[in-house]
Amino acid sequence: MSRFERVRGRLRRAYESGRESVRADRRDVNDAPDEPRVASPATPGPVAPTSATVVGVEQPAALHTSTASRDDADVPHALRIGAAWSWRLIVIGVVTWSLIRIIGTIRIVIIPLAVALLLSALLAPAVGWLLKARFPRSLATGVVLVGGLAAVIGTLTLVVNEFIAGVPQLSDKSSEGVRQIQNWLKTGPLHLSDSQLNRYIDEAQGWINGNTSKFTSGALSTAATLAEVLTGTILVLFATFFFLRDGNRIWRFLVRLLPVAARWKVDDAGRASWSTLGAYVRATVLVAFIDAVGIGIFLVIFDIPFAFPLAALVFLGAFIPIVGAALSGVVAVLVALVDSGPVTALIILGVVIGVQQVEGHLLQPLIMGRAVAIHPLAVIIGIAAGVVLAGIAGALVAVPLIAVLNTAVRRLAARTVPDTPPDAVVVASQAP
Template identity: 30%
Template sequence: MNKERVTVDISVWSVLKVILALILVALVYYLREIIILVFIAFILTTTLEPTIDRLQRRKVPRGLAIAGSFAVIISIVYLAFASIIPKLSEQISVLAGNLPTIVQQLGNQLFANNPQLASDLSNQAIEYAKNFRASVPSGLVSGFFSTAAGVFGFFVSVIAVLALTFYMLLEKVGAGRPIFKYIPVNEKNRAIHIFDKITKKLSNWLKGQFVLSGFIGVITYIVLMVVGLRDMALALSLFAALMELIPVIGPFIALIPAALLALTISPATAIAVMIAYLIIQQIENHILVPQVMRKAVGLSPLVILVGILIGAKVLGIIGILLAVPIIASLHVILEELYGANSKTQTRH
């Protein structure tokens, strides 16, 4: 039997394309922190640009409209923090001071049928809580410089995002003007269409996220005040609003501390909190999410969850928070490029 020799021709250009692709991937990974800041600024730009354009149509200079919008947003954020932070600090201080008592009450509730086990576990947990509380001052002193560096880095990132957003708005990056100059004429209309879809999705996602977080924060605060967790209502409702930024699993994370603290009051209170959180999530999932988020991004929960896991692995907490807008952008690109190609092939 004659064996046919199979030869595969690989051109130099094919090898170069593979090498260039690998270099590009490595470069993106190396510059990931800068790319994230640019992406966040781009999301803010797409959200603010319609307002800036409306002001400009009313004869307000674009630079003044941008500066005025920034001033209003920063003022609102400052007033919100100034009114919330003192109360929040007070509630956290009360929680830290009562930590041993809370742990003991929690142990008694969880292991009511086994007093000895409850006593042993409570004593160990109380000792740990006391050690943790005692170690906070020394830990703060020893970690002062690293904490200061982290805070400084955070503020530098915030300033960088604000500066990028300002100049993107000034140069109408959200409208794509600087980008389209470098795209071939025959591909320009398609690129504009894809770009417009991405910017619309990102803008709708951010607006929807604010709506959902605001709703969850306010309704959770009301529920916790009603069931008797008044001393921790603000802290827990803010935590729930922040966890809303993490799709799918965020609400379950928010439930854990609320249920445990409610259990220190009574099992009935804990059950009431869990039922209330469940009702809130049902309202959100069946009314708000379909109207706000699903129309905004059009992604299935499974795709979102996988994206969150990948984002957490690659970029940590930032990857979790940006998983949905990144996936939504990639979904638009793939849908437009490969969807259009498949339609063309079907016609032929």
């Protein structure tokens, strides 16, 4: 190869290298994400980057990433955020209000179902024990349900019989207590005269006579709702039986109605909520039993009448946290005041307060644990709302409902993926 051909080859290679570098620079400029290119109305030639200034063309206003138009950009950011929160909260409030109205309309069905869920959570371990002992599912459920009914009916029978037997004695003690109160009003710091006492008594009797129609109408309405109570009781029994026997199948059916992507998450939250409900109900029963035994022992020691019925009342009242056991303890204090005088009543009052302190600071944290721990303010608000919406039944259901919702919301808000169910089948998979 001649010297001239070697020089020409070198020049050609340098020319090709320069062209390739220019092409690479053009590709980098065209593909840059932070430099989108727009057509220039001044020159119809190649497009220019947005950073270039074009004479005679108004530059577009910079928009916030959360805005979609110039109008949104002119509204302050804080106002846009507040408006977004406001309309979402309004929608949530309307939906919640509608749900409350629907529940209030069909409360004769909702309340028995809620009570049935509580009973199912309480009796489910007993059904599990019988199933491990090779009992058929229907037979195990029937045995547990009949045994629970027998225990409740037997306890009510004992309470009613003791109450009937002690009414005459308590009536005599009540008359004596009323006379002691009258003497204290005369000789005590008030120094009321006989004419003042008679006037107050006449006013009280006039108030009772004037409100007799209200009392009578209330009694008639109570009698009218006897059919509803009977219907609700039957619904509770049937629902409890089927919840205990077919609870898993019912839950799986409900989960299958949801989108596939949400099934595992909802199933995990639902099963965790059911565990919380069971733990809450069993812990409440144990705490109520301890309260009833503690107060009942002191009632027996001080020979207070109706010791067993009052202990049973404390047991039932303890199912309404904070409020129920205190109110039932007040009844025991009043009976002690009528029967044995103020000193014994003060002692019983101290016993009730002491039992409440032991329950609140030792039994509930130790037995219930952190899984169902609820702030006292939430308990009080829930009980008040339950009483307003559904009376005593609402107060009974409010706190376990709050505990269940607390667990469900925490599970649904968690970012962890639920464990794979043991019966899950992998249809297809891809190698990493």
